[in-house]
Each structure stands twice: as C-alpha cells, then as structure tokens.
Amino acid sequence: xxxxxxxxxxxxxxxxxxxxxxxxxxxxxxxxxxxxxxxxxxxxxxxxxxxxxxxxxxxxxxxxxxxxxxxxxxxxxxxxxxxxxxx
Numbered sequence: 034x035x036x037x038x039x040x041x042x043x044x045x046x047x048x049x050x051x052x053x054x055x056x057x058x059x060x061x062x063x064x065x066x067x068x069x070x071x072x073x074x075x076x077x078x079x080x081x082x083x084x085x086x087x088x089x090x091x092x093x094x095x096x097x098x099x100x101x102x103x104x105x106x107x108x109x110x111x112x113x114x115x116x117x118x119x120x
Contacts, residue, residue, distance in 0.1 A: 069112040078107045 080103070087098040 071112055071114050073112045075110040076108070077110070078105075080105050 083100070083102040083104070085100060087100050089095045089098060
C-alpha cells in the first residue's frame, strides 16, 4: 500500500474512533426545557400495532412464523419550579 493510502487509512480509523468518544445523543423531546406554566399537568397516550414475519435460523425446522404486537403506553407529566426543586 502506498504511503499516501496508508496515511489516509490511519487518519480515517483515528477519526472514526475519536468520533465515538465525543459523540453525544440528541434529546428525544426537543421541547423538554420549554417554558410551561408552573403546576401544569399533561396526560399522553399512544397505541402501536406491529405485525410482520419473524426471521429464524434457516437450519431450524420452523417455517411461516408471524408476529403481532399491540403496545399501549400512557404517561403523566407535570411542570415544577426549578428553584423550589433545588432547595
């Protein structure tokens, strides 16, 4: 491998490994720290239906496996004053 190609590979690996150390996850709820009235309560509910084929090991004698999942989620949130929560 020419020296230029080897240098490129070394820098590419170094950059990939470095990005693992400094990568940060994004907050899933973008308005998590938004201004909400103090004492406000929120209720949320979701329903999900998942269906599909299940992949199995081809060496097993199992065929035509299907899955059907129903998921129900509920949540309750309330806003509080930050200063009173710290003291």
